[in-house]
Amino acid sequence: MSALSSHSNTTDSAATSSHPSAAKPDPTLESNASQRRLSASATSSSTELASLKIRLKTSLRQFPDFPSPGILFEDILPIFANPSLHEALLRALELHVQQTYSAENKPDVIVGLEARGFLFGPSLALRLGAAFVPVRKQGKLPGPCETVGYKKEYGEDFFQMQSDGIKPGQKVLVVDDIIATGGTAAAAGSLIKKLGGNLLGYIFILELDFLQGRAKLDAPVYTLLSSQEEK
Numbered sequence: 184m185s186a187l188s189s190h191s192n193t194t195d196s197a198a199t200s201s202h203p204s205a206a207k208p209d210p211t212l213e214s215n216a217s218q219r220r221l222s223a224s225a226t227s228s229s230t231e232l233a234s235l236k237i238r239l240k241t242s243l244r245q246f247p248d249f250p251s252p253g254i255l256f257e258d259i260l261p262i263f264a265n266p267s268l269h270e271a272l273l274r275a276l277e278l279h280v281q282q283t284y285s286a287e288n289k290p291d292v293i294v295g296l297e298a299r300g301f302l303f304g305p306s307l308a309l310r311l312g313a314a315f316v317p318v319r320k321q322g323k324l325p326g327p328c329e330t331v332g333y334k335k336e337y338g339e340d341f342f343q344m345q346s347d348g349i350k351p352g353q354k355v356l357v358v359d360d361i362i363a364t365g366g367t368a369a370a371a372g373s374l375i376k377k378l379g380g381n382l383l384g385y386i387f388i389l390e391l392d393f394l395q396g397r398a399k400l401d402a403p404v405y406t407l408l409s410s411q412e413e414k
């Protein structure tokens with residue numbers, strides 16, 4: 184006996200297990216059907232996400248000794264040179280956010296980190312119906328700003344956000360292309376907290392796992408792809 188037929192409507196003699204009354208649908212049947220639809224849709228989202236990741240990963244390029252000796256540079260720009268991959272990236276990130284955050288907990292603000300976080304942060308924000316706010320290198324933003332210094336895999340810098348960029352309590356997701364040592368992302372997180380934002384998490388296209396950058400971050404981290412072995 185199927186799960187469906189085991190919940191036939193016993194209060195309406197006109198209804199049978201396979202044909203419940205149209206006037207009084209069995210709520211148990213409805214809820215089973217909607218659970219199956221939800222689970223089928225979650226499975227199809229996960230399958231879609233897995234195939235998008237494979238396409239994105241094969242498009243990446245690596246350049247040894249750039250920008251300095253000993254650094255294996257991960258080039259994500261081929262994604263943006265190809266409209267189909269560009270679309271795949273945005274769809275993959277959108278699926279991740281939809282699968283992770285409920286309607287009540289969805290992000291109000293996407294914060295993108297200069298410069299490569301600007302390549303997809305605004306488009307993702309638009310798809311999610313969220314605001315986009317930039318973190319910029321020092322000296323680029325007008326008006327009152329918060330500033331923080333940080334170290335990354337191949338240098339150090341200062342990051343800034345406009346002081347009114349985030350309203351206290353707004354739910355914020357940080358996006359950037361790569362997490363290497365995690366110094367850059369941690370600096371962005373500290374700026375968001377200074378402004379009173381509620382940091383939901385971080386999203387990256389690529390993680391250089393061996394540098395263990397996520398250990399520096401105190402909010403959930405999601406990375407679409409991981410590296411790094413020379414191709």
Ligand SMILES: O=P(O)(O)OC[C@H]1O[C@H](OP(=O)(O)OP(=O)(O)O)[C@H](O)[C@@H]1O
Binds near residue numbers: 300334360364366
């Ligand atoms: O995890 P970390 O070791 O801190 O490194 C990651 C950061 O390094 C790169 O940015 P970069 O400062 O080179 O700037 P760009 O995006 O302006 O090229 C990358 O886009 C990340 O933001």
Ligand SMILES: Nc1ncnc2[nH]cnc12
Binds near residue numbers: 254363391
């Ligand atoms: N290895 C790397 N490739 C590209 N961007 C980076 N940012 C920090 N480390 C990087």
